[in-house]
Amino acid sequence: MKRVIGAILMVCCLGLTVAAQENVRGARKVIVSPEVNGTSVTLRLVAPNARRVVVQGGWLPMMSPGADMTLGNDTVWTYTANNLASDQYRYNFIVDGTRIIDPNNVFMIRDVGSLFSLFNVSGGVGDYYMVKDVPHGNVTRTWYHSATFGVDRRLTVYTPAGYDSKKSYPVFYLLHGSGGDEEAWITQGCVAQIMDNLIAEGKAVPMIVVMPNGNPDKQAAPGETSENFNYTPVMSNAFPKYKDGSYEMAFPEIVKFIEKTYSVKADKSHRALAGLSMGGFHTMFISMNFPDMFDYVGLFSPGVSNNGVHLETPAYQNREAKWKVQAQKGVKLYWIGVGSEDFLYKDIAACRQSMEQCGIKDVYRETDRGHEWTNWRKYLVEFSQKLFK
Amino acid sequence: MKRVIGAILMVCCLGLTVAAQENVRGARKVIVSPEVNGTSVTLRLVAPNARRVVVQGGWLPMMSPGADMTLGNDTVWTYTANNLASDQYRYNFIVDGTRIIDPNNVFMIRDVGSLFSLFNVSGGVGDYYMVKDVPHGNVTRTWYHSATFGVDRRLTVYTPAGYDSKKSYPVFYLLHGSGGDEEAWITQGCVAQIMDNLIAEGKAVPMIVVMPNGNPDKQAAPGETSENFNYTPVMSNAFPKYKDGSYEMAFPEIVKFIEKTYSVKADKSHRALAGLSMGGFHTMFISMNFPDMFDYVGLFSPGVSNNGVHLETPAYQNREAKWKVQAQKGVKLYWIGVGSEDFLYKDIAACRQSMEQCGIKDVYRETDRGHEWTNWRKYLVEFSQKLFK
Numbered sequence: 001m002k003r004v005i006g007a008i009l010m011v012c013c014l015g016l017t018v019a020a021q022e023n024v025r026g027a028r029k030v031i032v033s034p035e036v037n038g039t040s041v042t043l044r045l046v047a048p049n050a051r052r053v054v055v056q057g058g059w060l061p062m063m064s065p066g067a068d069m070t071l072g073n074d075t076v077w078t079y080t081a082n083n084l085a086s087d088q089y090r091y092n093f094i095v096d097g098t099r100i101i102d103p104n105n106v107f108m109i110r111d112v113g114s115l116f117s118l119f120n121v122s123g124g125v126g127d128y129y130m131v132k133d134v135p136h137g138n139v140t141r142t143w144y145h146s147a148t149f150g151v152d153r154r155l156t157v158y159t160p161a162g163y164d165s166k167k168s169y170p171v172f173y174l175l176h177g178s179g180g181d182e183e184a185w186i187t188q189g190c191v192a193q194i195m196d197n198l199i200a201e202g203k204a205v206p207m208i209v210v211m212p213n214g215n216p217d218k219q220a221a222p223g224e225t226s227e228n229f230n231y232t233p234v235m236s237n238a239f240p241k242y243k244d245g246s247y248e249m250a251f252p253e254i255v256k257f258i259e260k261t262y263s264v265k266a267d268k269s270h271r272a273l274a275g276l277s278m279g280g281f282h283t284m285f286i287s288m289n290f291p292d293m294f295d296y297v298g299l300f301s302p303g304v305s306n307n308g309v310h311l312e313t314p315a316y317q318n319r320e321a322k323w324k325v326q327a328q329k330g331v332k333l334y335w336i337g338v339g340s341e342d343f344l345y346k347d348i349a350a351c352r353q354s355m356e357q358c359g360i361k362d363v364y365r366e367t368d369r370g371h372e373w374t375n376w377r378k379y380l381v382e383f384s385q386k387l388f389k
Numbered sequence: 390m391k392r393v394i395g396a397i398l399m400v401c402c403l404g405l406t407v408a409a410q411e412n413v414r415g416a417r418k419v420i421v422s423p424e425v426n427g428t429s430v431t432l433r434l435v436a437p438n439a440r441r442v443v444v445q446g447g448w449l450p451m452m453s454p455g456a457d458m459t460l461g462n463d464t465v466w467t468y469t470a471n472n473l474a475s476d477q478y479r480y481n482f483i484v485d486g487t488r489i490i491d492p493n494n495v496f497m498i499r500d501v502g503s504l505f506s507l508f509n510v511s512g513g514v515g516d517y518y519m520v521k522d523v524p525h526g527n528v529t530r531t532w533y534h535s536a537t538f539g540v541d542r543r544l545t546v547y548t549p550a551g552y553d554s555k556k557s558y559p560v561f562y563l564l565h566g567s568g569g570d571e572e573a574w575i576t577q578g579c580v581a582q583i584m585d586n587l588i589a590e591g592k593a594v595p596m597i598v599v600m601p602n603g604n605p606d607k608q609a610a611p612g613e614t615s616e617n618f619n620y621t622p623v624m625s626n627a628f629p630k631y632k633d634g635s636y637e638m639a640f641p642e643i644v645k646f647i648e649k650t651y652s653v654k655a656d657k658s659h660r661a662l663a664g665l666s667m668g669g670f671h672t673m674f675i676s677m678n679f680p681d682m683f684d685y686v687g688l689f690s691p692g693v694s695n696n697g698v699h700l701e702t703p704a705y706q707n708r709e710a711k712w713k714v715q716a717q718k719g720v721k722l723y724w725i726g727v728g729s730e731d732f733l734y735k736d737i738a739a740c741r742q743s744m745e746q747c748g749i750k751d752v753y754r755e756t757d758r759g760h761e762w763t764n765w766r767k768y769l770v771e772f773s774q775k776l777f778k
Contacts, residue, residue: 046487049438095484098435103489106502106611107618113495120617133615136541140529143550152525161532222495226522228509229496 031076033104034091034119040082041119043091043102048075050095055079057091062341062370066094086124087374088190090116109187111373112179113233127197128381129190134200135161139192141182144257146216148250154213154220155254156182157262158192160199160206165263170388171208172296173254174380175275175282178236178303181221182213188373194380204384207272208262212254214279216241236278237308243278245315248285255293269332272387274298276376277344284351285315287331288322295332296387300379301342301371304351320358327359333386334362337379341370420465422493423480423508429471430508432480432491437464439484444468446480451730451759455483475513476763477579479505498576500762501568502622516586517770518579523589524550528581530571530613533646535605537639543602543609544643545571546651547581549588549595554652559777560597561685562643563769564664564671567625567692570610571602577762583769593773596661597651601643603668605630625667626697632667634704637674644682658721661776663687665765666733673740674704676720677711684721685776689768690731690760693740709747716748722775723751726768730759 033044047053054066059081069077077093090109092099101108102117109116120130137160143152160169174191176184185191191209198204213220217239222231236242259266273294275283280302287297309316334355338348352362365382367375422433432444443455448470458466466482479498481488490497491506498505509519526549532541549558563580565573574580580598587593602609606628611620625631648655662683664672669691676686698705723744727737741751754771756764 047485049440049485051438096436096438098492100489100492101504103487106499106504106622108504110495115490115495115497118618130617131609131613131615136532136543138529138531140527142527143525154525220520224520226520228519229507233495 031104033102034117036119036121039084039086039121039123040080041084041089041121042078042080043069043093044079044104045069045077045093045095045102046075047077047093047095050077052094052096053077054094055091056094056099057081058087058089058372058374059084062372069093084121086121086126088118088120088126088129088377090118090373092116110183110233111188112235125378125381128194129377131193132197132200134196136196137161137192137199138163139186142261144254146250146253148246148253149216151219154182154224156186156211157258158186158195158209158211159262160208161196162206163208163263168263168265169206169208170270170272171210171255171258171262171264172272172274172384172387173210173212173294175212175214175273175279177275177277177279178242179233179277180279181215181218181233182211183221185209185211189380190377191380194377195384198381198384205388207384207388208258208264210254210258214247214275214282215239216247216250243281243308244310245285245313248282248289248315251282251286252290252293268292269295270388272296272298274300274335274380274383275302276300276379277303277371280304281309285319288319288326289315291322291326291329295330296335297331297333298335298337298379298383299348300337300376300383301339301344302336302348302351303344305344305347320354323355323358323360327361331360334360335365335383335386336362337365337367337375337382339367339370339372339375341368343371345370420493422491423506425508425510428473428475428510428512429469430473430478430510431467431469432458432482433468433493434458434466434482434484434491435464436466436484439466441485442466443483444480445483445488446470447476447478447761447763448473451761458482473510475510475515477507477509477515477518477766479507479762481505499572499622500577501624514767514770517583518766520582521586521589523585525585526550526581526588527552528575531650533643535639535642537635537642538605540608543571543613545575545600546647547575547584547598547600548651549597550585551595552597552652557652557654558595558597559659559661560599560644560647560651560653561661561663561773561776562599562601562683564601564603564662564668566664566666566668567631568622568666569625569668570604570607570622571600572610574598574600578769579766580769583766584773587770587773594777596773596777597647597653599643599647603636603664603671604628605636605639632670632697633699634674634702637671637678637704640671640675641679641682657681658684659777661685661687663689663724663769663772664691665689665768666692666760669693670698674708677708677715678704680711680715680718684719685724686720686722687724687726687768687772688737689726689765689772690728690733691725691737691740692733694733694736709743712744712747712749716750720749723749724754724772724775725751726754726756726764726771728756728759728761728764730757732760734759 035042053069056066069079105117107118222233280299424431442458445455458468494506496507611622669688
């Protein structure tokens with residue numbers, strides 16, 4: 001009801017130009033979408049002349065082409081899903097082949113080059129992804145200078161509520177996948193909400209979370225570089241420096257910048273590194289090439305297949321020898337998470353075996369589903385509770 | 390061409406789940422939209438069964454219901470606009486009455502409860518709204534505690550490139566309108582780009598820009614409060630404390646927080662205050678109630694009509710007497726900007742007359758069009774160059 005009133009107010013109250021536009025909207029049916037009731041959601045769309053409308057969303061089976069929406073006696077297409085697990089869900093409508101976000105839902109998110117509408121289902125782990133009445137940390141978009149790449153590069157930094165430059169904090173470096181950039185974890189990964197909530201509950205220690213851009217060919221996310229809107233988001237393997245080792249070997253520049261800029265505990269036992277997919281690959285190689293740097297290592301569905309990897313580069317050479325050194329020097333936690341349906345499942349199993357033979361003992365976590373944010377958020381909730389204790 | 394390659398790569402390279410979804414996309418025509426060529430833009434949409442598609446955008450006359458798109462021999466609707474002035478433009482498609490953003494354009498923006506697709510036209514003032522190869526400032530979302538409202542409240546803070554806590558900076562407080570929140574200026578207002586570019590050119594002095602939330606009934610923007618997605622964006626006059634004077638009288642809390650947290654020059658001659666629409670109204674009353682606080686005052690299309698204003702509250706009483714004190718104590722710059730088609734044009738003219746009678750001499754700037762971001766960004770470019778000099 002509140003949302004209907006909101007929609008009506010919106011139609012009535014906007015300034016002149018927008019009002020002229022909104023008057024068009026006023027002529028059509030005011031609907032509510034999404035409508036979340038407990039563990040159910042109903043989605044609605046006005047599309048009077050469409051022949052087929054399909055909904056795609058994170059609650060459907062992984063390879064599902066989507067579910068048909070039903071046209072009622074009016075012009076409203078409807079779809080209901082029940083018994084949803086607690087999570088943040090994304091969805092799209094496909095109207096006669098054209099994929100759109102829900103025009104009635106202002107909450108949305110970008111993943112690579114696609115936009116998705118959002119809704120939350122509470123009552124479980126999804127509660128960590130929501131804003132609660134707890135003290136909130138700061139989120140800063142900042143820039144460091146990379147001597148290696150000769151440019152300034154953007155990163156996102158979370159500092160915990162009450163951050164005080166007279167104290168010092170441990171730092172958790174958190175890397176995105178090959179569809180991402182420095183915006184991925186803070187938006188899709190709900191990092192600020194998760195950390196605020198875990199810290200408020202005393203389940204995680206106050207820490208700084210650093211989310212760098214992991215595409216060394218780019219200074220920043222699409223729209224945040226001097227290419228402006230001409231750089232439309234693509235997967236990282238479209239870039240020349242993809243998995244050529246340069247990002248991994250230049251990573252200490254980021255650590256140095258953070259330790260110079262923030263009030264941190266600058267030693268191995270107060271540094272953690274984790275990443276999803278390509279970021280898991282980065283994490284594996286950064287931590288083995290700099291075995292004195294990180295005491296906590298997390299691989300979330302790591303992209304450990306050799307596809308597109310410049311195996312000849314020094315960063316990727318002699319990995320068994322490097323693992324042995326890393327194991328011998330010690331890692332307090334080497335955590336690996338993967339979904340049972342992940343297309344990398346077998347690669348990750350083989351990689352774990354090689355690592356084990358080199359003396360790396362991991363803590364292994366297997367979930368359902370696959371290479372998806374629903375898993376990476378869960379892994380973050382679990383992993384971050386184990387840090388710096 | 391680069392964008393077409395990007396789109397194809399995107400279809401080919403996504404992870405499994407998304408790939409399943411993208412395969413659907415792969416079945417349809419790959420189009421480019423928007424396609425900007427100099428001062429022209431072509432917009433395209435695949436909507437095979439639609440009967441009418443209308444485009445609405447910021448280059449059309451202010452009260453325009455939109456322009457029809459044309460269906461070609463294929464399933465692609467097309468529209469071209471020529472001779473566009475340099476700016477950042479927003480647009481929507483209305484497909485048989487349903488308003489959507491451009492499904493082929495990942496760059497978008499929220500204004501109140503509506504999403505808009507974006508494109509840039511360079512070659513003029515719009516160049517200031519784009520990211521250039523200049524040093525970039527930081528943008529932080531932080532929280533201050535309001536003793537008046539008994540809650541933590543969110544604000545956005547821009548610090549200039551090279552911000553150094555051993556130096557001290559002037560502070561510019563920049564307030565949003567009744568459709569906005571602490572995200573409005575940094576997203577729609579392009580504040581970080583404008584300040585980065587003006588400072589790099591030496592046209593503005595390095596300064597901190599503070600963009601608070603101006604809705605005292607809310608702690609933060611929609612999606613950033615513990616209501617999460619249940620607080621859908623509405624105009625501020627939907628809130629009980631709208632123009633009741635409480636925000637204005639509590640404003641020194643924000644100044645105090647900033648001056649405690651950042652390295653600032655904490656005196657009148659190093660403080661500026663400006664706002665658009667409701668924020669202009671706020672600015673007028675904050676600056677007259679605290680005449681020792683701000684030496685630079687900017688009203689951008691200020692919402693100075695008395696609609697919905699709690700005139701009985703002390704904050705809004707005795708305005709002539711307060712203006713006289715403000716004039717007598719002195720203001721280095723009192724700047725007012727308005728568009729000739731603004732629905733507040735006459736109210737603002739009357740207000741200027743009253744102010745002048747009380748001794749406030751303004752610098753007045755009249756532009757074309759009306760109550761729109763195209764004007765507010767321009768006003769910011771002009772006003773911020775006049776500060777702290």
